[in-house]
Amino acid sequence: MHVRVRLSDRLLGASPREGNRPLWLVTEALVVSCVGTAIVVCAGLLAVLSGFSAYLSTAAVTVGVAAVVLYLLITRAGHLLVAGVAVLGALLASYGPGAATEVWLSGVGRTQDVVVTLVAYEPVPSGARGGPAYYCSVRRQDGSPVETRLWRGCGPSVAPGDMLGMLYDPAGRVPPRGVEGHQELLRSVGRTVPLLLAFAVLCFVAVVRSYRVPSALSSG
Structure with a gap:
């Protein structure tokens, strides 16, 4: 006991x-x-x-x-x-x-339309659950590149030259995201x-x- x-x-x-x-x-x-x-x-x-x-x-x-x-x-x-x-x-x-x-x-992000420059497909590793497979390299409309690749809104139907919505922090404290609702x-x-x-x-x-x-x- x-x-x-x-x-x-x-x-x-x-x-x-x-x-x-x-x-x-x-x-x-x-x-x-x-x-x-x-x-x-x-x-x-x-x-x-x-x-x-x-x-x-x-x-x-x-x-x-x-x-x-x-x-x-x-x-x-x-x-x-x-x-x-x-x-x-x-x-x-x-x-x-x-x-x-x-x-x-x-809370502080702003949206901006960006131009797709490249669409890359990266297969999900075997055994992994879900996860994005398509990544879009984009640039702003003034020609400046965006370092972060976007996966939200990117897919097999997207081609270089298409426009995507991007949500970004004006102060650059966090990386941008693709716009895909809430x-x-x-x-x-x-x-x-x-x-x-x-x-x-x-x-x-x-x-x-x-x-x-x-x-x-x-x-x-």
Whole structure:
């Protein structure tokens, strides 16, 4: 029985499921949940706005997640809960920077028609799920090239000389995107927001369960 209790403490935290938690513990859990989530969000947003590559943006969010996980380990949170936070953080590191880019462009981006100069077809690797296969190299109407290739709006029916809509940041902080409605924005936000909420909730639970609340019998 003692071994089972110790194993439960290691996996799920020391606090039993029943019993009132002290106010300071709930407050600490709220602070860790809010601050930890803010660190992850700000790391992704700052990385995107700093013009980092997708790899560096993912690395920035990963560092933020690692800081939260380290704090939870220091507070002796349950290993299973900490692992859950790490997994959710890894998913946020993968999806978060893309969502931040989509939100930023939808807020400050401007649209411009560009001219297609080349259409390239790149087969999806075997075993990979979906993914764009057509990429369009484009130039502005004044003749200046656009460094980023566009895949939204590009397809087998597009030929050099055709016009495509491009959404871009006037300050150049994020790479441009092809214009294709709001589907990608909704998809990215709809995928990232639930992950953020689950990350915050799991951080809260991990901190709350990291402290064993004395029972009424033991205190009496």
